[in-house]
Amino acid sequence: MAISIPFFLLLLALYFQYCSSSSSSQVLFLSVEKPEDVIVSKNGLFSAGFQAIGENAYCFAIWFTQPDHQNPTIAWMANRDQPVNGIRSTLSLMKTGNLVLTDAGKFIAWTTDTASSKTLELVLENNGNLVLRELQGSILWQSFDFPTNTLLPGQNLTRSIKLVSSRSETNQSSGFYKLFYDNDNILRLLYDGPDISSTYWPDPWKSLWDAGRSTYNGSRVAVLDALGYFVSSDNYNFKTSDYGLVLQRRLTLDSDGNLRVYSREQDTNEWYVSWLVKSQPCTIHGICGPNSTCSYDSKHGRKCSCLQGYAMRNHSDWSYGCKPKFQLSCNRSNSWFQPTHNIEFYGYDLNHTENSTYRECENLCLQSCDCKGFQLSFQNGQYFTCYTKYLLLNGRCSPSFEGATYLRVPKGMHNFSSHRQTDGECTHVNFVKIDRVYTKEHENSFVKFFLWFVPAIGAFEIFTVFSVWVFLIRTKLKSNRDQQGYHIVANGFRKFSYEELKDATRGFSEEIGRGAGGVVYKGVLSDQRVAAIKRLNEANQGEEEFLTEASIIGRLNHMNLIEMWGYCAEGKHRLLVYEYMENGSLAGNLMSNTLDWKKMYDISLGMARGLAYLHEECLDWILHCDIKPQNILLDSNYQPKIADFGLSKLQNRNNLNNSSFSMIRGTRGYMAPEWIFKLPITSKVDVYSYGIVLLEMITGKSSTMGVQNVSGVEEPHGRLVTWVREKRNQRFEMASWVEEII
Template sequence: MEILLFLVSLSLLASLLPISSASSHVLSQGTSLSVGNPEDVLVSPNGVFSAGFYPIGANAYSFAIWFSKPSCTSNCTVVWMANRDFPVNGKNSKLLMKRGGNMVLTDAGKSTAWSTDTVSLSPTELLLRNTGNLVLQNKDNVSLWQSFDTPTDTLLPTQHLTKNIPLVSSRSQTNSSSGFYWLFFDSDNLIKLMYDGPEVTSLYWPDPWLQDWDTGRFTYNSSRTASFDSRGMFTSSDIFTFKSADFGEILQRRLVLDSDGNLRMYSRGFNSSTWIVTWQAMSHPCRIHGTCGPNSLCSYNPITGRKCSCIPGYKIKDASDWSYGCEPEFSLICDNDTEVGFLQLIRSEFYGYDYGFHPNYTIQDCRKLCLELCGCKGFQYKLGSGNCLPKSVLLNGRQTKSQENGTLKFMLWFAVALGGLEILIILFVWCFLIGFHNNPDKDTEGYHIAATGFRRFTYSELKIATRNFSEELGRGAGGIVYKATLSDNRTAAIKKLYVADHQIDAEFLAEVSTIGKVNHMNLIETWGYCAEGKHKLLVYEYMEHGSLAENLNTETLDWQKRFEIAVGTARGLAYLHEECLEWVLHCDVKPQNILLDSQYNPKVSDFGLSKLLKRGDHDPSNFSKIRGTRGYMAPEWVSNLPITSKVDVYSYGILLLEIVTGKNPAMSVPVMQGSGEMQVERLVSWARNKKNGADHGNGLWVEELVDPRLQGEFDKAKMEILVTVAVALQCVEEDKDARPTMSKVVEFLVSQDEIHTQAQ
């Protein structure tokens, strides 16, 4: 009987589904739309969109907008809902256009489920435009409220996603209430996808382990807006863009944050009822966070789709909703009397929620650490590197391919309470990871020594020299740097590059051979390289005092060291720009790439990893994406202007200001205004204003700029020289043509230093 009643209720839903009619696209003040009258529907003038009460469950309705052309009688494509989380009753619910300018959705009990909270002294009307935008306006056609400003999970062409309102997915394909996924602009002005689950929140697009500049995004924008057009072109203020697969055709389109967490663009012809996916953000569904809930693994097959499964010893919590994940079939008690074992899972990976990062651990040490941490649910161990990551929560689990990210990758173990439990022995077989290495050709099996001492190393040599890449010195956009001891007992820094497996060896070898020919006292010396299949590494001299960035945060750099570092860095860049056989642009001048030897002499590093251009080649198309670091990047990178050596000059000017002030250019500087209000300025503006103040009688401008870590002990004249180079010499000018060359910078620094020395 219950089944019969359920079927009848579904039939009733279909019969009550609002059908588009020739109704007006305007609703006047003092009138209303009723849920009980299927004819109470607004229709856009072109007939493409309808607005009215839409059934979302048994006797549950939402005031919504949907595609009505081509006509639909069921499963219409809804693009907006007013009350997705507070559905109203199927009887006596109304949308009222009240006098005074407010639009109110009331339930059967006359309670307010939703309203626009608007006020108008003049008459108002509600219009459904051809774009699908529902607009409340007054008699002067001034918009008081519009649906385009309050999207749910869908954007339509010309509709803007803004900094204030995110897209929020539906809970599921059959539940239109707010789900767990957000598309939004973060505090760095970047558009991102986020999982906001019942217990945890995490970002997953773009890849969260990438730096902003690696994703091709631009943080220096304040508009925080994104939109797309009917041709399928999407643009965002952080310069992220994409085109649909059918770009160019004028079609019905919608951009939807689906309930599975993927952002997709759908297209269809005006006479077609079938939507086609023409773009999606995530190509691998299992990389979307939260898809299978905690204590589970996600696997994907192109034919059968995505599949969730519990890890051994766990059972599904809610068979109707995988987002709740799995729960243990055992009790794990944190005491020394409970015997605990670990079950090994190969070809599996869990992202995030670590009890810290612990390098250089043996697998036994990692196991012991997990047992000592009461909340540890298991640990992830990377073979070869000795990286240990104890897990507090087992989330975002996925099965990986055997070839993914190289050969033998991650080992995961899960704590299982033993002693008396039926799951004392769990037989669980995973496909063993079969690693294979590309056989190097004959040329890569050995190494050669050039006349300069620049030589080729084998991968096995560097693996031994780094003790299996165990001591990490640092990492950046280009790769990870490890400390090594070569066979001749020299201490070296080995940089393991992030390069695609398909990168052409000939191109790589041509570039490193150029780097190997570079020889200057203020440039890091490159001793050799390795190129075996996917393995691309560079071998550098080791710098005892690390990077300038590390030392700026301490009190080790007095004013004399800072001045000499500034001069030496300028000399190194001038050599790259004007004295090399080939014109070398650095493209990422920053404190992290200025290394200091035992005497604190500066050496520029990473100078050959961007792009080697021949002199006179100013074609910006040589650069496939933006390079650089937030705070140091020249405006040309985002203005589609030719990329020349002046981008390095700009970054050097920023570096000078950081050397003098000790302030990170990515951070704003708080400034007290004359009115007593506190405001913030960019580092460049702040320094320029201080320098300009000297022309108006401010004799303390240098003291106000200099890093307080120097405690007032500095040569005022030399610090003034550095600021003058950055500001007065226009290194940090927006117009690249106004900036000097690096050779001019060196000339000025040296000449001013000589004048100052002679005057003493």
Template sequence: MKTSASPRFPSFFTVAFFLLFSSSFSETRNFLPRGSSLSVEDDSDILTSLDQTFTCGFYGMGDNACWFSIWFTNSKERTVVWMANRDRPVNGQGSRISLRPDGAMVLTDVDDSTIWETNTTSTDVSRAELLDTGNLVLKDTRGKILWQSFDFPTDTLLPNQFFTKSTKLISRLGRGMYSSGYFNFFFDNNNVLTLMYDGPDISSIYWPDPDFGVFGSHRTNYNSSRVAVFDEMGNFLSSDEFQFSASDMGFGIIRRLTMDYDGNLRLYSLNNETGLWVTTWEAMLEQCKVHGICGRNAICVYTPKPKCSCPPGYEVTEPGNWHKGCKPKFNQTCSQELTFVQVGQVDFYGFDLNYTQSISRDTCSKFCLEDCRCVAFSYRLSGDGRCYIKSALFNGYKSPNFPGSIYLKVPASVGRYESAILSGTNPICGSNDSTIMMGLPSMYDTISKKVKWVYLYWFVSAIGVIEILIASAGWLLFGRHGVPDSVEEGYCAITSQFRKFRYAELKKATMNFKEVLGRGGSGAVYKGVLADERVVAVKRLEGISYQGEDVFWAEVSTIGQIYHMNLVRMWGFCAEASHRLLVYEYMEHQSLDKHLFSRSSLGWKERFKVALGTAKGLAYLHHECLEWVIHCDVKPENILLHTEFEPKISDFGLAKLSNRGGSNSELSRIRGTKGYMAPEWALNLPITAKVDVYSYGVVILEIVKGIRLSNLIIEDGEAQESELTRFVRVVKPKINCKEESWIEEIVDQRLNGEYSRRQVMKIVEVAICCVEEDRDQRPTMDSVVEALLECEDESKIHSPYAQ
């Protein structure tokens, strides 16, 4: 912990202190004295509650965006419960949080600009303290709280944290993202707890169910206090009479109530053994009833998981981003001949131009045709015909319980060819925190024993008194002592597997770079054995210049902290003088090309495993990393094979290293490989993750055929076209016509017919989509993984493989 004032104890006590307490000191300090600060660059600069439940410090990775946060110490993913600067992240170097002499707690960026601060410019503030409740507080010398994080929640409410009319829970924007999203939990103007989608196009309340109203949802707006809380047992009570209990109700369980980025409000309990969260209650039992989840014109369907889909005549606006919804494939004017396409058991909530009861469907369609503003009508058969004329299509969902259909108004030329099949389905990302669903109670279950407010006040007060006593004792005994730099460095070295190597150390490990494992555009790779007997692969980077070791460290440390089972693990780096080396784990089966394009061939089971595992690795880089990574050079040579031929992608992140401050042309020269490069490289278009999707498509087609598709076809002594171009030209029409005779013709003959026809067809269909010239037509890697997972178990069903 770095502080500006650090009085010393006598030397004999210093020795005794570190012998007894140095290993746990940084873990148990729960306060920051006035005039002190925490640095973003020191992982040990944290505050930890006395009961070890919560940790406060900088949350982030390497040189990426960082946030001053509070998180659960023992949760597997370090689940964040509060952020000071969620929409204004700071740099991973040079930033700090300080408790200044004027009493204000201030977060500054690397350039000393103020990003966030408390409104406590009182000299009475003596310390910042992290309580066992997860509340970060500023206290005066008498222990009075002058400011607390509990008054400014982000997306999470903790036990005994009061939720009032002046507070709000706002979801994250998405998976792996921490900025404010579109879903809110708050008390509305009617004094009722509410869930609302507040997106760029619309704002819409979806809980409690708008169809039932306040009283129909067992709420009351006859109150003005607007306060809610949940206790240590998992009981929740609100002044609007809304209440529920956790399915695992009882003491001794760590819980949180979170507004998730998928629009659902959930109560979680922590499994102490696994560090994973269990959902013990949720507000929305039907996820598709969440408004705004699939964007304009889109429909939420269950298959059986909730997915987003485009209705007939519409297509995805921005592949991979369902917040943008769907767009019509046609231009519609009032002067053209119009018709309707029926989609059964589908409804869109709201935006009704007109509502009419007890009329026929034909009359309803006539109303829509005569109104140029109408884009569709909903007709319900619930005893009497109900007609809803729609001016816009938001909040669409399909349910077998919906007694009606939506009728989309389209040009007659389009309607004749459009079938009522929902197209373009893509999964809705649910909360990645939830792992198990435990007998969820209804949102309107009542509590047999109501929360007693007096008990809650007493409980919080008692905890506060105990914490003050313990913290005071700890301060008197340990608080004025600073940890020496040598102890901090030793602790960091022990806990970190990623480290800096000396050049002499790597030169010895590789026997002066003797055994070459392979060469690529960024340098050669050598086999080595470290002093601890680990076998490694050492890559010497070539043609790369840097301003200094600190810049190289900042970039490489980011890559070193990226971890996924389908990505090669980086153990460290070397940056001495002009030497730039990276140290990776060693892959015993080497790269995919050595098995795919040689006499020794992989079986189909291993090939499908490589295709799926590579897709998972790329999906992680594109969608789940804190800093999204574009590989830029996906090819068989960069797909290494581990034990049991599990694929691991290598060289990810090197495009970022190689092109620091460079241009797109430089990036193309360094990272591109002929035959795997997407068309946008040659067209000098902005480079996006879709270049990796294209390259992946080429690779998995090569997995099926067993040959290089970048090779040119020679006829009459002249090069005609590439193998890839001819393959797509020949096979794509056959797939569109639902033919299957082509499968035997294109599969690698070395497999001797031992393969799954369904898996081959799925891979080829996916690959042809991936190599589309128009990058907007290519799928995301997330959707590729979903597609391949649908037939992952095919080889287990058929023995040895389906024919």
């Protein structure tokens, strides 16, 4: 017994020594409910774990270790576009070698998709790289290969890697700006908005030679080193203002589209800008949205302003730009041009003519119904060049701009000049200056202490009062919050309670639509937003399947797709909350004959853009499977939005012939032949339905009812597509049969 007890104690000591040595590098299970579940690099500069990015919304992230643990600077995120719940969400390293982030103990939000039968370890290295590797040293996955919006020193940007900005300073989801290598081996910045994409760096009006770039190096690699020197394979390089000092640094593509290097002050741990790519922030594309202008001054920063006669679309997000308060007519005698001085717009020209007069440019614009205005630029101090615009994008106030922009507005609207929405006048545009860091001179320690002590006392008093006030406000608000829902900042996707939606609809009293999937009611939410609330019929799908589909649809972001604000999954109740469309459905407008040809053309184009996004651009390949006029909704400007994804199907992009449909989907009269003949189901089924909707708009006839046969007799159950085909076969001249079906 005297021998066994020391031996047991020795084994116990070895066990605890093993656990303490391995816990810092190997993690098998992290819980969102345990703030202490954090991986820390050996040098203590980086930490990894769960970070709150909204109310009850968390992401697994890597951040720069902050001494006070307040507002840490994020360097990387795993699930920026699919936050997880604050209850029962975990990060687990499976025995199969896969690192899995689970949402609320049910759904897989993110995974490394790795596999290994060997012993693995998850290590946060001193440079901020999170590495999953075998004990023998073979790397299975590393965060450096999948950056979000930040590059750390020593992290390569390659042909297969891109930086994507955040949506805003408070919304960490993917934004509209990207840094990447294009097919010409050039490092570029791209604005990739909901409808328009354009590169804005290098300056698009310069040749690559003038920009100092080279297309001949196909290695496509760029890196920022520890001393602040950045070098790219396309011959672009720079040094930060504090080059040579050993500091923590990060290269970040910010939500405003500017690429900046931030350095961290060693004494205060504060970040400062040591380099930026755009000293004129207003030259960044898309920053203020369409029909607006950008101005900048060092005192107030960047300002966005609507053009005269336009109003903001979304008061919480300037990227949506402004919408006109008027409707233009193609009749040239009903238009006149409002001059705006010192304002220029880049791109989206219908025509450009050198050595042009004002009258010539005006006539050129009036010849096109799509012309929104024109710009006269004084070139080289010699002559004017005319640019007619079909879109008013990338507008900025520029006192150095020699010329003027003339906005096309209806006659009788001369009073706009005194009603600009904001006070962003073009006075003087300042450049952003980055100060060079120099060695500090020795300061008197007593004076330095006194200068810090007095403001610190005042700041402490202010902080105490502010903290009490914030505590009282938060305590009051917390009692009214839905603690189970996803509340993502900046107009995010959330969960509603059944009672909340019942109150919003006044007991589901105002019905505005009905279909096979359920009934739609009009409601007013607690934040006074008018919503369309769809109450689904008794759902056959389980809660897990419903929440998964709702989450995917909630992530869709396109101006021609209906915006879903949230959902309710409570007991047997399944409800979806959408934005409310003032002009109802396309079906209702076709029946009331309220649409002219211009509106129908715009509606057709918007529908096509929405479908193209679903089929080709969004992360998940989505087939709608039920395109019809009842599912095309129109906003106050008659812009179309595709709605009702109740029959939609998520497909695998790697298998375009996927036909995993357990049943036929769609509505009689709009269904493609693939459903009948059991052919592979692809995006063509939506395109076919879209074509039927176009025929209905052109002919004014239903897809299945009220079609005449060859003898002119009404066939109550004829098919519109058959009738159009017969008309085409009867008439050999193109104009003749087209005119006949209109």
